Amino acid sequence: MSEAKYRVYLCGGPHCSAKGLGGLRDHLELELWNHRLDACVDVFVGSCQDHCDYGPNMLIWPGPYRYAQLNRATLTEIVEHHLRDNTPVQHLLATPEMRR
Numbered sequence: 001m002s003e004a005k006y007r008v009y010l011c012g013g014p015h016c017s018a019k020g021l022g023g024l025r026d027h028l029e030l031e032l033w034n035h036r037l038d039a040c041v042d043v044f045v046g047s048c049q050d051h052c053d054y055g056p057n058m059l060i061w062p063g064p065y066r067y068a069q070l071n072r073a074t075l076t077e078i079v080e081h082h083l084r085d086n087t088p089v090q091h092l093l094a095t096p097e098m099r100r
């Protein structure tokens with residue numbers, strides 16, 4: 001059984017995949033490794049999270065915390081603050097209209 005502190009669910013649905021999910025997943029895995037967090041964070045690619053207009057999307061548990069419109073820079077920020085320093089990145093969290 002995993003001892004991970006966080007579980008990250010990247011949306012692998014068709015819209016998020018078309019917006020570069022594969023490269024984002026690689027970037028996330030590299031950043032976790034660079035920050036020595038790879039054993040603390042389990043990364044999963046799941047099905048559509050039903051917020052396709054705001055993708056690429058990602059959920060972090062415990063939470064859920066929903067991040068939307070991801071890119072490499074925002075993923076790095078989330079790794080450094082949320083996953084390393086345990087501080088969710090408020091300005092990157094999905095807004096209420098993105099949560100519908």
Ligand code: FES
Nearest residue numbers: 011013016051052
């Ligand atoms: S494809 Fe990602 S939210 Fe639907």
